[in-house]
Amino acid sequence: MSSVSTKQSQCLSLIRERGRASRGELAQALGLDKKTVSGLVEQLAAQSLVEGAGFRESQAGRRQELLAVRGSHSCFLGIDLGATHILGILADLNATVLDRIYFEIRPGLPADLILSQLRSIARSLLASGKAAAPVKGVGIGVPGFVNPQKGISLVAENIPGWKDVRLREILEDELGVPVEVDDCSRACGRAERWLGVGKKERDFLLLDLGYGIGMALFIRGELYAGSGYKSGEIGHTVVKLDGPPCSCGKRGCLETVASGKGIARAAAAGIREGHSAVLAGLTHGNAEAVTAQDVSVAASMGDGFAAGLLGEAGGYIGVALANAVNLLNPALVVIGGGLAAAGDLLLDGLREQLSRYTMMGIAEDLRLELSGLGTEASALGCALLAMERVFSP
Ligand SMILES: [Zn+2]
Structure with a gap:
């Protein structure tokens, strides 16, 4: 569909990354002279891919036109x-x-x-x-x-x-x-790479906490998919030897104890054993219908059993994440997915175990941030x- 050249593509990607950029900024970032960049911008504008997006005063007091990707392309x-x-x-x-x-x-x-x-x-x-x-x-x-x-x-x-x-x-x-x-x-x-907190990072991990648990790995600015497109299965790294059976056929995978599915399973057992009147009430006594979101709600209502489940799940996630961090030395870990909405009830345990098991010398420079992009x-x-x-x- 697209007929952009490599140089045009670099120019367009940079405009997308920065939101708005002047020709001068593009020239400096791409290591090209201004005339070449002006030519590239002209070609992109002719394809309706970029448009003017206001002006900015340069340090020398000159008005510089800013360019943005044309959304309605x-x-x-x-x-x-x-x-x-x-x-x-x-x-x-x-x-x-x-x-x-x-x-x-x-x-x-x-x-x-x-x-x-x-x-x-x-x-x-x-x-x-x-x-x-x-x-x-x-x-x-x-x-x-x-x-x-x-x-x-x-x-x-x-x-x-x-x-x-x-x-x-x-x-x-x-x-x-x-x-x-x-x-x-x-x-x-x-x-996260294009719109979220990973915007300026070349080496970062996105931990996707939901019904299952997955991960995206950015290495040197590139999304690493693996030799058979199966990278990122952190949900199936083992955190509990001989733990509960997993859908993958093994035992003790992170997903069995810390995913939405794993938390719901533990909550259902707790309801059946009478550990949480709040969860029993939220699910009208139907233990099998309980979800991780119910557990979050119960924990925020002060239910100790539900809070304990989230804290324990967060701890296991922290252990698995520490292993990934020790292996890959990312600058940033972004925590995303629906389960991240449990907030500190989950994240306190996560942070504690992450810092316990990440090696000194690797942990100091690691940033941990919540995704700001929500469920979309x-x-x-x-x-x-x-x-x-x-x-x-
Ligand atoms: Zn598994």
């Missing part, structure tokens, strides 16, 4: 498929969200119905009439293993029956626009995935 869909929800958004080239559709996946919903709901959300967003420009691509984030080259969602352990779903083929046939598929945690990582992070990252072909030559 094109629109994209981002669809985040999780174990408990589908969130679809329509966004312009500046990642401004123009429309959204949310669908809650009830436990036990068959995989074929989930797929038909996903297709229906994509069709509705495409036809919503809120797009400021033609929709040029769709990005889909899925849990579990994925083959991004072929656009196939291989397996999602947390969605029973979901296997070898040829999402690209199905949706390209239906929608008539290019479809990209990737891991949902890597989608969150993209959102993954869907936004999916839209950014679809946009990559505009920003790359």
Whole structure:
């Protein structure tokens, strides 16, 4: 779709990264002379990819025109498929969200119905009439293993029956626009890199705490997917030898004791054993229906059992994270995903164990920050995935 050259692409990406930039700033950052940069900007403007975005006084008192990516150049869909929800958004080239559709996946919903709901959300967003420009691509984030080259969602352990779903083929046939598929945690990582707290970092980790637990790894500014696109499975690193059985077939994985699913399982056992009247009340005595969000609510109401579950989960996450930090020496760890909303009830335990197990000399320079992108992070990252072909030559 895009016909940008490598130099134009570098220029466009830099404008996107900075939000607004003058020709002089671009020339300095790219190591090019001003005349060359002016030529590149002219070519990008001719393709309607950049536009003027006000002026700034230079130090020498000269008025400099600022440039920004032209949001209305094109629109994209981002669809985040999780174990408990589908969130679809329509966004312009500046990642401004123009429309959204949310669908809650009830436990036990068959995989074929989930797929038909996903297709229906994509069709509705495409036809919503809120797009400021033609929709040029769709990005889909899925849990579990994925083959991004072929656009196939291989397996999602947390969605029973979901296997070898040829999402690209199905949706390209239906929608008539290019479809990209990737891991949902890597989608969150993209959102942090371009829009969130990872903006200026080349080496950072995004920890995606939700129904499952995933990670996106940025190494030297590049998203590291692994040799078979299966990187980031921190949820299946072992934190409790011979611990509870995991959906992956092993035992004691981080997900079994610290994910939304693991916390809900421990809470259900606690309700059955009479440890929490608050949780029993919140779930009307139906222990199996309890969610990690209920545990958060109960803990914030002062329920000691629920607070203990979150504290313990945070501790296990801290241990796993310390191992990842010792291995990769990132400058920043971003904590994202729905479970991050539990706040200090979870994060106090996380910070404590992270600092206990991260090596001296590595810990001092590590920053830990909460994602500011909220529950839309993954869907936004999916839209950014679809946009990559505009920003790359
Ligand atoms: Zn596992």
